[in-house]
């Protein structure tokens with residue numbers, strides 16, 4: 302049986318909007334009845350719990366009995382994911398209740414271009430236009446899924462409905478798509494321990510914190526502090542981790558600070574020989590990397 306996907310926001314009878322976390326407060330701060338944060342459907346608050354299989358279910362608002370969302374409601378997960386699938390047929394496959402993003406290496410723009418010097422369709426993947434590649438279908442689908450999951454506040458039950466597939470390997474969504482603000486330590490650990498031969502493309506979503514003028518590199522914001530240590534997010538060895546998107550052309554990408562981007566491709570860990578931060582880097586335009594604003 303599939304878990305219901307929580308509605309992350311509700312509006313109370315006094316028209317005040319509440320996130321899902323207030324459900325756990327004692328006393329609950331809202332005045333019932335509650336309606337869906339995206340439409341007028343009546344909803345009920347449900348406290349978080351752990352399923353028998355050990356999956357965490359965050360607190361959520363659930364539709365009242367016999368009630369359904371109004372057409373076009375942003376929090377109607379089934380409708381939203383259905384439309385996402387329709388828009389990305391050929392890249393997102395439906396397998397029962399699961400949606401599988403098919404990864405490929407078509408982003409090898411420069412290699413593809415050199416193999417086929419004539420302007421075949423693959424050449425459209427070559428990276429020009431101030432370094433921003435045309436939105437590749439895989440990247441577009443990945444960013445749409447990331448956006449949808451963000452709308453549902455990274456609900457584990459929503460994430461559990463997605464997979465990525467690379468060749469024959471099926472990858473859990475959390476091992477494919479990372480939020481720079483939350484999953485950086487795990488990403489760094491995975492990149493540092495996975496052998497290159499068995500690696501696969503990954504997507505990292507994050508807010509641009511700094512654009513380096515010298516080469517147009519985009520530094521993504523990491524969470525201010527590690528909840529465990531209350532200090533900066535650091536690797537296992539206590540070294541700070543920095544996620545960076547680097548244009549291989551060395552030219553500006555036309556992306557401004559505070560924009561949210563998704564970088565897709567082969568992320569690589571790198572530490573300067575002289576020491577310093579651990580970088581997790583995606584080279585754009587070469588080494589199979591591409592980027593889109595979210």
Ligand SMILES: [Zn+2]
Nearest residue numbers: 337340370374
């Ligand atoms: Zn709704």
